Amino acid sequence: MGPVRTRFAPSPTGYLHIGGVRTALFNWLLARQAGGQFILRIDDTDSERNRAEALQPILDGFRWLGIDWDEGPEVNGPCAPYFQSQRNERYVQAAMILLEKGHAYPCYRLPAELQKEREAAEKAKKPYVHRGEHRQTSPEECLRLYREKKAALRLKVPDEGVISISDRIRGVVEWQASLIGDPIILRPDGRALYNFATVIDDSEMKITHVVRAAEHLSNTPVQALVYRALGAEMPEFAHVPVVNEPNSKKKLSKRDMKKFLTPEVRAKLMAVGWTAEAIEIRDDLNPATVAFYKELGYLPSGLVNYLGRLGWSLDDKTEIIPLADMIHNFSLERVNNSSASFDPDKLFWVAGEYMKNLPLSEKVEKVIPFLQRAGLLNAQPSEAERKKVQTIVAACGDRLKLFSDVLSYGTPFFLKDPLYETKALSKRVAKEGVPDLLREFSAKLRQLPDYSVPTLEQALRDFCQEKQINTGLVIHALRVATTGIEVGPGVFDCLHILGREESIRRIDLALELATPPAPGQ
RNA sequence: GCCCCCAUCGUCUAGUGGCCUAGGACAUAGCCCUCUCACGGCUAAGACAGGGGUUCGAGUCCCCUUGGGGGUACCA
Numbered sequence: 001m002g003p004v005r006t007r008f009a010p011s012p013t014g015y016l017h018i019g020g021v022r023t024a025l026f027n028w029l030l031a032r033q034a035g036g037q038f039i040l041r042i043d044d045t046d047s048e049r050n051r052a053e054a055l056q057p058i059l060d061g062f063r064w065l066g067i068d069w070d071e072g073p074e075v076n077g078p079c080a081p082y083f084q085s086q087r088n089e090r091y092v093q094a095a096m097i098l099l100e101k102g103h104a105y106p107c108y109r110l111p112a113e114l115q116k117e118r119e120a121a122e123k124a125k126k127p128y129v130h131r132g133e134h135r136q137t138s139p140e141e142c143l144r145l146y147r148e149k150k151a152a153l154r155l156k157v158p159d160e161g162v163i164s165i166s167d168r169i170r171g172v173v174e175w176q177a178s179l180i181g182d183p184i185i186l187r188p189d190g191r192a193l194y195n196f197a198t199v200i201d202d203s204e205m206k207i208t209h210v211v212r213a214a215e216h217l218s219n220t221p222v223q224a225l226v227y228r229a230l231g232a233e234m235p236e237f238a239h240v241p242v243v244n245e246p247n248s249k250k251k252l253s254k255r256d257m258k259k260f261l262t263p264e265v266r267a268k269l270m271a272v273g274w275t276a277e278a279i280e281i282r283d284d285l286n287p288a289t290v291a292f293y294k295e296l297g298y299l300p301s302g303l304v305n306y307l308g309r310l311g312w313s314l315d316d317k318t319e320i321i322p323l324a325d326m327i328h329n330f331s332l333e334r335v336n337n338s339s340a341s342f343d344p345d346k347l348f349w350v351a352g353e354y355m356k357n358l359p360l361s362e363k364v365e366k367v368i369p370f371l372q373r374a375g376l377l378n379a380q381p382s383e384a385e386r387k388k389v390q391t392i393v394a395a396c397g398d399r400l401k402l403f404s405d406v407l408s409y410g411t412p413f414f415l416k417d418p419l420y421e422t423k424a425l426s427k428r429v430a431k432e433g434v435p436d437l438l439r440e441f442s443a444k445l446r447q448l449p450d451y452s453v454p455t456l457e458q459a460l461r462d463f464c465q466e467k468q469i470n471t472g473l474v475i476h477a478l479r480v481a482t483t484g485i486e487v488g489p490g491v492f493d494c495l496h497i498l499g500r501e502e503s504i505r506r507i508d509l510a511l512e513l514a515t516p517p518a519p520g521q
Numbered sequence: 522g523c524c525c526c527c528a529u530c531g532u533c534u535a536g537u538g539g540c541c542u543a544g545g546a547c548a549u550a551g552c553c554c555u556c557u558c559a560c561g562g563c564u565a566a567g568a569c570a571g572g573g574g575u576u577c578g579a580g581u582c583c584c585c586u587u588g589g590g591g592g593u594a595c596c597a
Contacts, residue, residue: 011597043597045597107595114594118593122522124522127522127593128523128593129523129593170525170527173525175525176524179523180593181593183594184595187595191595193594193597194596195597198597214527215590215591216591216592216597217526218524218525218526218592219592219597220525221525239526241526242591244590249588249590250589250590251590309534309546311533312534313533315545316535316544317534317545317546318545336533337527338527338528338590339527340532340534341532342532343548345547346532346546346547346548349547352559396559397560398561399558399560409559457556460556472556472557474556476557485557486557488558489557489558490557491556491557492556
């Protein structure tokens with residue numbers, strides 16, 4: 001066997017599905033570990049859609065995640081083309097060889113007739129195994145018949161015997177050949193069927209490891225028979241367990257993804273600037289797709305780590321596995337054989353762990369687009385503005401788990417006036433004695449020698465000490481007065497970011513709002 | 522119906538016959554730290570689907586049942 005070559009063969013559906021990425025990732029890891037090649041092949045045999053448009057989101061998704069391909073769309077390679085729709089003549093050619101060699105035969109039965117037979121068998125509680133009448137016809141005669149009148153071409157399945165494959169994840173799996181009906185490999189119009197096309201492609205592309213979703217396990221005996229008939233070398237098979245819906249044993253389906261677009265999900269998307277209409281049009285924006293996480297500002301490295309750990313583990317305790325370690329340590333033998341539920345909470349946590357380790361400068365770069373989209377920053381931020389963003393991001397610290405979190409923590413620093421939460425204002429500012437304290441402290445702010453975080457903190461502590469009051473009282477009041485909200489970076493960071501004049505202006509503004517003029521005045 | 526696959530805390534997992542009184546992580550709850558939130562620290566609760574075997578000994582091996590999933594296509 002030559003160098004390790006793995007592949008992922010998505011249909012151009014217009015989005016990159018989470019479950020698919022996991023399978024692709026395992027393939028990619030295997031290839032990278034062995035210094036082999038990872039191939040992207042597009043299964044577009046039945047696609048009537050605009051291919052370029054439906055393919056782009058998939059390529060974008062992989063690129064965003066850093067999963068690169070050595071051969072495939074846009075990069076090409078020695079086995080081009082990498083679109084099944086452009087490879088049909090190869091399938092026809094291969095089918096003709098099987099016909100000549102007596103491994104295939106034409107079948108003139110109509111689908112409707114077969115359907116009836118199937119139903120009859122079902123009623124009789126007997127397995128339905130289709131065997132066409134031309135199974136015994138000589139290859140020469142079959143070829144003559146086929147030339148005379150095109151028909152569906154069926155593969156001859158042995159009458160008896162066991163088809164056995166050794167799956168790298170499942171172990172040995174066997175099927176009775178007598179229970180497998182002769183499958184169609186070519187339609188009367190010459191279009192190949194999946195089970196046939198896949199084998200031709202995998203064989204021609206010298207794929208050494210077919211790592212795919214477990215739902216393909218049942219296709220494998222037929223494919224094994226095609227390899228055998230072709231006289232081609234069989235690749236290693238590894239069927240990875242499917243990814244289930246959160247908290248469910250149901251497969252995370254590509255169909256019916258709309259149900260993941262819950263009100264909460266919609267709210268998250270709208271918080272980062274998507275309108276309800278845009279979400280409707282971009283029907284791929286939901287938690288089952290990669291694009292969703294990109295839009296919400298998840299770190300791609302976090303998503304890759306999470307997906308890699310879903311169904312595979314390094315040992316009994318490691319959760320955070322840098323990509324290089326994952327490449328180095330990945331093995332099919334440690335892939336679980338039971339299906340796994342996708343857990344958005346854990347993904348969120350992993351993404352946060354990666355964010356903690358991201359250099360500040362990178363956070364700043366990645367956060368800027370979210371601020372721009374929200375209209376808080378213009379398209380060409382000045383050096384001063386970038387500096388301000390940096391200060392804000394630094395002040396956010398570990399609170400920033402997603403890039404979009406900059407909106408919940410940073411917005412008050414970009415608005416002209418804070419958006420005051422009424423409740424917070426009445427709870428923290430419009431409170432017995434607090435307005436006077438704020439006024440006094442505000443006056444102190446004016447006199448500070450500088451406006452740094454330590455100076456501010458010292459000033460406040462001294463002030464509270466002097467007044468014999470709890471520091472929290474003033475701190476909470478200050479935070480609400482200057483940012484409008486109760487949660488966020490440390491209050492001294494907030495004051496520092498705003499600067500002296502703006503801090504004081506906002507305190508005055510809050511006091512105005514919180515203390516309505518006394519009646520009669 | 523028939524064929525194939527799967528089965529440890531709510532979820533992801535460790536476990537390859539004695540190291541298991543079943544370990545870790547997310548989520549949950551409580552406490553601590555603390556200017557809020559987040560981070561961090563500590564603690565709690567929480568699982569071997571059921572039944573038979575095999576064995577001195579079973580989460581681990583075998584069988585059955587149950588439950589999930591996939592296939593049974595001129596879908597992929």
